[in-house]
Amino acid sequence: MSGGGCSIVWFRRDLRVEDNPALAAGVRAGAVVAVFIWAPEEEGHYYPGRVSRWWLKQSLAHLDSSLRSLGTALITKRSSDTISSLLEVIKSTGATQLFFNHLYDPLSLVQDHRVKEVLTAQGVTVRSFNADLLYEPWEVHDEEGRPFRTFALFWERCLSMPYDPESPLLPPKRIISGDVSRCPSDTLVFEDESEKGSNALLARAWSPGWSSADKALTTFINGALIEYSKNRRKADSATTSFLSPHLHFGEVSVRKVFHLVRIKQVLWANEGNRAGEESVNLFLKSIGLREYSRYMSFNHPHSHERPLLGHLKYFPWVVDEGYFKAWRQGRTGYPLVDAGMRELWATGWLHDRIRVVVSSFFVKVLQLPWRWGMKYFWDTLLDADLESDALGWQYISGTLPDSRELDRIDNPQFEGYKFDPHGEYVRRWLPELARLPTDWIHHPWNAPESVLQAAGVELGSNYPLPIVEIDAAKARLQEALSQMWQNEAASRAVIENGTEEGLGDSSESVPVAFPQDMQVEMDPEPVRNIPTTTTIRHYEDQMVPSMTSSLVRTEYDESSVDLRNSAENRAEVPRTVNIIEEPVREAIIHPLRQTVQSNNTMPRYNFAVGRRNSEDSTAESSSSVMKDGGIVPVWSPSSSNFSDPFAAEDNGIGTSSSYLQRHPQSHQLMNWRGLPQTG
């Protein structure tokens, strides 16, 4: 076929054979070597959690057997450096081309650029594709070419693009295998002995792999989809699509989901089925949120670690590990929150509604630093997804222009009756409250003593009293918010005086690292409602090592988890984290605005202009306009000043949130001008 050498198809989070553009390109070009590289240390702080690794293991095995039935196999490599492993595979197979599909998390954005640079320099043809999104982030923008800053406008635009998303590709009929005789697979280890027992339980509920993903999709579309709208209030998850872990690992393509759902949409629209139509719109919206999370990550690559609206930087977080622990253990005294946390801990899964409940409780009532919560989600969720989770937590924390307001506290008691009106969900996950009548199930602290006694509940003993009263939380939140605005104003004043230009962001900060001990101890010992004496506030957004900076070994210590017996530990976070203040590199400008850029202080990434459809050009280090005018980024550090296209704009557009209107000075999204430089 093409001049002798075979192609490498590099699999990442696109573990499927159907609608996989990189694989299709490889097959088209001739012989294929399929590769997966496991280099978790590169993910530093975001080393995948136990359940996520379990999923990956199953999914890879499944992909391997599919590839085998098509004529090749999946080569797996254990690595501490992805790029050298790629080079090694290329050398040992004599490949001349590399194909892969785009990812949009900050680490991949940087890494993929380097891959292109390095391999192209070695004479390898590198091509990358869109397999993960309906539209590439750079395809969706307003009339002036600026990225949207609110979800509604973004999604509206996606749904009315002048061209449809690419149609899903069929799986290849047959794959000609490249010569892998000198390229042996490494055995990948995804779980240690202590994790096996708990992982065995996961297999009862889930089956990873692209063919079950496909099955799940069909089942959902022909089943629960039509009731999606009606059921969206229910806490028990039987009515959701269950696609999120499949989608995270790319076992099913969103484009396929989109196309199939659209077919139903047309059908129901013709039948005049209003409920069905509404369900479709709602479900598509959740697909849209996933798209939007990639869009945000691409346009704001720090969004997993920094609030997008700068004011939150001044929020006085309550740094209280006792609160944090109570939340993780499901011992906050609020049944709906606790039930959710127990479910998450036991199953790695949580209904979206409940994710909002527990995370907003975390941020608003406990006022713990949002990144701790996000990290815990990362470690425990089966569908842990950096971009989606970052978007979710930013939304909850009120740091998106279209966020939920920070100053409104949701009352878990009322939410309980809304999402779990009969208390079934709470009873399932909180056996200690199982005998409590529905009238009191979501607020046991109000129940008469006789009722509690009859139900065998002893508050403060076998079930805690509320860790923080809602009214107290409201007052504390108001106080914290006015403190935040004061701090922000003070900081602005300093900056305007010019005394601390450029340093204002970092100089006064006391970084708040993750707690040393994030273990969950489900000790049967009653947790009393001990007032926390160590309420330290930090007047700075919490800081942990940035993902890109930590090619740092993190130590995990996970011991076994058993659902029945609640006397075990689980470490969720590295005990030791070496914080390396390494520069963060992926500042980004909008492609259409780079001409506006001026002075040279920051590295940034350029965009090259390339083909519009799923293929992009081979690596190029400078911008160039191609015939059909679409834009494809080529990540290339350059040394001109980074300016966040949003921050530079006026303050008024797309912000409707109350306190933002009251505090118009804080409309700007943060920009990263003050960051240190990369070498």
Place this chain on the structure above:
DNA sequence: AAATAATTGCC
């Protein structure tokens, strides 16, 4: 029945 108030849902 129409006007007004209160409540919810907004990624």
Place this chain on the structure above:
DNA sequence: GCAATTATT
């Protein structure tokens, strides 16, 4: 904050 929905008078 604002629009849409629901409750109240």
